[in-house]
Amino acid sequence: SSKPKGKCSHGGPFDVTTETDAIGFGINKDNENSDHGSYHIIAAKIALVATMQELESLWSTVGNDNFGRFLGFHSSSLVIVIDTTGSMGPVIELVKELTIAIIEFTRGENAFFRPSNYIFSPFNDPEWGPLTITTDAQYLIDEIKNLTVFGGGDTPELYYHGVNEALQVCEPNSIVYTFTDAPAKDYYLQPKV
Structure with a gap:
């Protein structure tokens, strides 16, 4: 050298x-x-x-x-995946309450778990999304409060599409909550998820 x-x-x-x-x-x-x-x-x-x-x-x-x-x-994301098909009508208010309570648990200086972001992934049939990605808990709470159910018609839904979309953008080791009343129509995505 x-x-x-x-x-x-x-x-x-x-x-x-x-x-x-x-x-x-x-x-x-x-x-x-x-x-x-x-x-x-x-x-x-x-x-x-x-x-x-x-x-x-x-x-x-x-x-x-x-x-x-x-x-x-880096902390993990808090991911919420909700079935928005018409069959969720009887339970959607309860799902909203539970989801908002989960989000509220992550707010404030003394929160045990503070995610780096919040991800909301609604799914329906024949569509899913759009994703909401935010660091503002109140923004997500407002999105959840305004959630409506519609469509569907057959029992199986696009569950794995909703989950997969969120997993593509969330942090590693995230916490994922899913709410649905139907089996998955897109079970072929299960190995990917």
Whole structure:
């Protein structure tokens, strides 16, 4: 390996450039036994302070949630999948109440589970969707309150389409609640889901 003329070597047992210009044992401070090892602790402290300053700057720039995701601390999504076919008419108000209670449980500073986002996936027959993806719990509650049932006509519904759509966009290890009163018409999607 070559180095520019006059540049110091890193040093250490694996550095083959210590015998070329500039000749020397190297500038490394990798451990206390290095040629400049007496500076190891000082160099490590300076590196730590500089790293902390950079991370704090990034944190203040991107905010808590994005910084947490950068560090790999991302929470899961709360996914709600609801059958909106006409046969759900007798129970849709109960489903709305349960769903809103679940969402309310995730709100506030003392919430045990605070999802990174909320995903609502309605399904019907012959259609499903559209998805609602939001970080605003109240927005989702309002969507649920305005939910109406319609259509259907035959018993099996497009259950797996509704679930699959939500799973395509949710965070890993998400919590999924599904509400339906019918078997799946699209059972062929079960392995994918």
